Amino acid sequence: MATVTLSNVGKTYAGGVDAVRGVDVEIKDGEFVVLVGPSGCGKSTMLRMVAGLEDVTRGEVRIGDRVVNTLDPADRDIAMVFQNYALYPHMSVRDNMAYGLKNRRTPKDEITRRVDEAARMLELAPYLDRKPRALSGGQRQRVAMGRAIVRQPSAFLFDEPLSNLDAKLRVSMRGEIRRLQKRLATTSLYVTHDQLEAMTLADRLIVLRDGAVEQVGAPLEVYRRPASAFVAAFIGSPAMTLLDARVSDGQALVGDHVVAPAAVPAGEVTLGLRPEDLRITRDGPLPMRVDYIEELGAQRIVHGFVDGQKIAVTETGAESLPADLRLSVDPGALHLFDVKTGRRLPQTVTRPEAVPA
Amino acid sequence: MQQVKPLDHLVLILGALFMALPVIVALMSSTHAAIEIHSNGLYLTPGGDGVETYNKVLTARGGFTGDVTGLLMLGNSMIMGIGFAVGKIVLSMTAAYALVYFRFRFATLIFWAIFTTLLLPLEVRIMPSYQVMSTLGLLNSYTGLIVPLLASATGTFFFRQFFKSVPDELLEAARIDGAGPWKFFVDVLVPLSRTMMAAIFIIMFIYGWNQYLWPLIMTTDESFYTLMRGIKSILQVWVGSQIPDYNEAFALAVLAMIPPIIVVVVFQRMFIKGLTESDK
Incomplete structure (x- = not known):
């Protein structure tokens, strides 16, 4: 010992x-x-x-x-x-x-x-x-x-x-x-x-x-x-989706779609979303086009595109899915990384104005 | 299952005959009298003088000094064969061990230098070797017969390739288990090389057994006569109207075949295992 x-x-x-x-x-x-x-x-x-x-x-x-x-x-x-x-x-x-x-x-x-x-x-x-x-x-x-x-x-x-x-x-x-x-x-x-x-x-x-x-x-x-x-993409299976995104006015956006509030300085960011943190809802903010589905038995992984970028979602439903879905996500489930260094951006999950400019 | 075709058998039978016939001829002819062979040629059927010939070859005293027997020559050949095989295995194994497992400068260069000597047959260096042995006073001794030929590029090469195929993790595991270089060699490499050693033993035994030129030069004392020299000397008696003792030469040749056959039969199972076993 x-x-x-x-x-x-x-x-x-x-x-x-x-x-x-x-x-x-x-x-x-x-x-x-x-x-x-x-x-x-x-x-x-x-x-x-x-x-x-x-x-x-x-x-x-x-x-x-x-x-x-x-x-x-x-x-x-x-x-x-x-x-x-x-x-x-x-x-x-x-x-x-x-x-x-x-x-x-x-x-x-x-x-x-x-x-x-x-x-x-x-x-x-x-x-x-x-x-x-x-x-x-x-x-x-x-x-x-x-x-x-x-x-x-x-x-x-x-x-x-x-x-x-x-x-x-x-x-x-x-x-x-x-x-x-x-x-x-x-x-x-x-x-x-x-x-x-x-x-x-x-x-x-x-x-x-x-x-x-x-x-x-x-x-x-x-x-x-x-x-x-790097760690985000390496740990976890299916791997975390990493999207090119930007933050403005305290909101994280992918393309023109507002994902959720984000408490980091405005600018380009890499947005990480775990597949299990995404939910398929009727009126979610993110439109997703389904590419293919992997059935695992206990759950299934839906692969598709949001704003032309690859994304994966896990869910437990069994019914067939339409070709176009809408996704929603908790603000707390957002992982934001610096575009250049790849490091995690410190986020205060309070209100946007709490963040120094 | 593939169906057996008659043609395949024919090829096999012909091949077997091709290999076996000379041996049979030698064996059969050795049972006839020399005069019959001289006048009638070689025989494929047994004659009546077998026991007498073999008895004479093994025990009759011959040579200039009159005390060289077949048994003595057999013993000398045996010493040559085993001395060569064992000595070459020990020497080439330790050399290969050093080349593979110890990092020293010019190891590759040294290996290639050794490897190049494969190209040089004994005959090329036979004079200097003789000179060295003569200066050392080792003419007419078993040491002089065996030691100068022990360095073996072939053996070193085989063992080097074999050691290289042993996984590195085995060495690392042994290091963690507290085995030093010597212990690793004795406890791990030597037992793993058993089949390789059997293969080299066969090759080198026969090499030593069949040596003719070197003993001929190195020894003048008849008590160091080997079988190969014995056979030759029987046939070298074209003096006047004397007929060489063909039957005795054949009998000696047949006797000379037996020990290599024994060696091959004993080691062949290990030999084949060594060539086919992949699980190291």
Whole structure:
């Protein structure tokens, strides 16, 4: 158990590519933090720097109260779960889990005890003498987790551990990882590009973009108040609609249509609308032309255009829809972003005159 | 299921005969007397002198010193074959390990330098090699026979390609598990390379087994005679009206085939597994 602290950490690869730029993160003891971002955003590089598999170019990585920048991976007291499991193919499940302990000269009976306990926890007991190739993908991933658990490290590092599994298994493994982490209360850093995985697993999310932190926060906080248009579009499914809009006289307008009051200075803005915040009403202010509909069973996603720009709406109705709809939206559901920087514009949801010009 | 066509079988049978006939001829001829072979040519049917010939070949003392037997030559060939195979595997594996897993300058250059030596056969460097061994006083010794030929570009190349195909995560997992370079090599790479080692063993054993020129130059002491030299020396007796002991040469050739066959049969299952198994 320990905190993991990254202060001003940066990574520059040979050739001058900045993979990670000045990241400051503090992971509290026992916290489950998910690093999320599109591919190439530097999330795996960050994880590998914590693991000691990549050199740290700048800044400081601390695990507990030790600076580990130059420590060997083995001496950092961490355990890692890899995307492709990275099990030793020639060793049985038991030996796979025990290998790290053997190298640390853990007493034999202690190894047996820990492996058996981990196997029980992960329901791997019947497979202990099998080779990894005789296991299914989900079982292999559990062995990989078992290998991490038996070490009783101060931090778990997960590098997209579920992306090799099929969709159904992914959901159940997700639950398993969450339960296990709660039970062991081990500090965890988890990398994924899947926003759903990030939302469901994390105590706190770190959204990365181009090697820099875009937003840190609890999943719901990130979802409700995305700090930038990038985060807004990345977190949430179906994705938030981003419209070119403008604000004048305290009203947000798309084309000539007034959407709702907006408490920001007048000018061009990017307007974000979550599909579930939009309602189809007879006399809503926004006219929408329906393009196509995706039926999901519990709900459906209506895709279409408002003022020539793409928009999506979720609703639960079952009746067929006319080609032209009208949408309405709560003033509180508006997300306004700066057109140039993409940053969120601070909004006071009171009256327009409260905003300085 | 594809239907079996007669033509396919014909091709297979012809192919099998093509490969097997010379061996059969050698085996059958070795059971006839030398004089019969000399006057009647080769035989496809067994003769009556088999036991006697083989017994003579294996145990009769020959050579100038009069104490070279077939068994001694067989033993020498065995030492050459196994020494070559084991030595080459150990050397090329460690070389490939260094090339793939350690970042040092000019590694690629070194690899290509090694690779280029594939183009140079032993004959090109046989004089300098002899000179070196002679200066070191290693003529007429097993060390001198085996060591100079141990560096193997082929083996290094095979192992390098194999190590490159091992996923990096395995190395990373081992590093996190606290395995140093040596432990990773012994605990992970060596067991993973078993099939590769079997393949190289077959190739290199036969290479060592079939060596002719190098032992011929390196050794003058008859107690280092190998089978290949034995066969040759039987046929080199065109003195006066003497007829070479064809039957003995054939018998030795047949004997010389047996150990490589054993090696192939033993290692072939692993060999095929090594070529087909994708789950690393």
